[in-house]
Amino acid sequence: MNEEFRKIIRDGLWDNNIVFSQSIGLCPLLAVTGTAVNGLGMGLATTAVMVVCSALVSRTRLLIPPEIRIPIFVVLIAMVVTLVDMLMNAWLHEMHKVLGLFIPLIVTNCAILGRVEAYASRRPVAEAAMDGLMMGLGFTLALVVLGAAREILGVGTLFSNASLLMGQSFAGLEAVVIEKYRGFLLMALPPGGFLMLGFILAGKKILDRKLQARSKAVSVSMTETVRLEG
């Protein structure tokens, strides 16, 4: 794997994560992260749309004049979302019954337009598709983390209804974390999403600073060793 792809993976999952670093796509984020499973479903559907849209735009990027790129991107994204909705309804009906509610919401996710505009419209197809995949997975990660945190605090369970989304074999994931929990409604409501997102963003900042400090320490000790040997 070459350097560019490694950078795409790092950017998508952590360094430039749609939610944790860019803080966009918050509308669907706050709407569906009441539970971890809802977050997972929404994240995967968004990922699918992002990969297709990025690849499409990258393939046709030379034909699209910069002056009217935004309307063209919007038309493309709306089309892909509607296609995903129809195809899932017809051939993945069980999954559509669970996710169907969220799929039209994907259109409201400015992260898709953002990635198409900032990356896919300037890059070859393979890199653009990879970027869509990684950004989508990073978004999924954020949704699941936020959903899990809100679900545990809000209703005291984790991965409830996992079997509805992924089939009976995943029923074992469903867990009651806090027994006889009375529930904390604020966390289940959108304001709880904002609060929890704030805590998670702060947590990431702290973690990043620690990582930075450590890598600086490592490079300093390495130069010292070199000097000693020299």
Added chain:
Amino acid sequence: MSGVNFDTLRDIAASWREKLARQFDDLDALRQRLDYQTYILAAAALVSSLLLGIAHFATQGAIDSRRNEDIGVTLEQVLPGSLHDNVLVDDAETIVEPTKAGTLATPVYIARLNGAVTGVAFKFTASGGYSGPILLMIGMDKDGAVLGVRVVAHAETPGLGDKIERGKSGWILSFDRRSLDNTAPGRWKVRKDGGDFDQFAGATITPRAVVHGVESGLKFFQRHKAELLE
């Protein structure tokens, strides 16, 4: 004569094709032209509409049959198999009622045991949901007592209002055996409004709409009891 015409036409077509192909040689210049920008935006819209149209026709059959299967499954839940020996989906009678905006046709599925009517089931729309109408399937015996209610389609908030689904909670079972005779008009409300039915923490509007919808459904049956039971 016709041969000459055909040759000329072919020449014209060939020259046009060549002209068109040459247009795409210099994409940088092409992208700046205003007429090209108009065409490409129109083309994007046209291609998107075409794809959606094709997808619509390709999936419509599958979606319809899935929907019919869903109706069958829901019917089995609101009209127990012990009450009928006919195929419900094929035994429907349509009731037409005038409404404020014209007329409303409601297909009523009739359960028969040895030819005698034992109960009916129909889809009924509960208005006043938190986000749009809620579609219910109501099954009742021939005396107008509820055998079962299920939510067929809704757009309520995931994690809050969607507890009306049987898959998410048992709330919808609280209508079983209710009828206009054993529940007075003032009791068809959620507890918060002084009625018999629980609301959800964080969502009162949704259950309020469903309770009102079921009551209206029972009244609908009462109005048409004579025609349906003959």
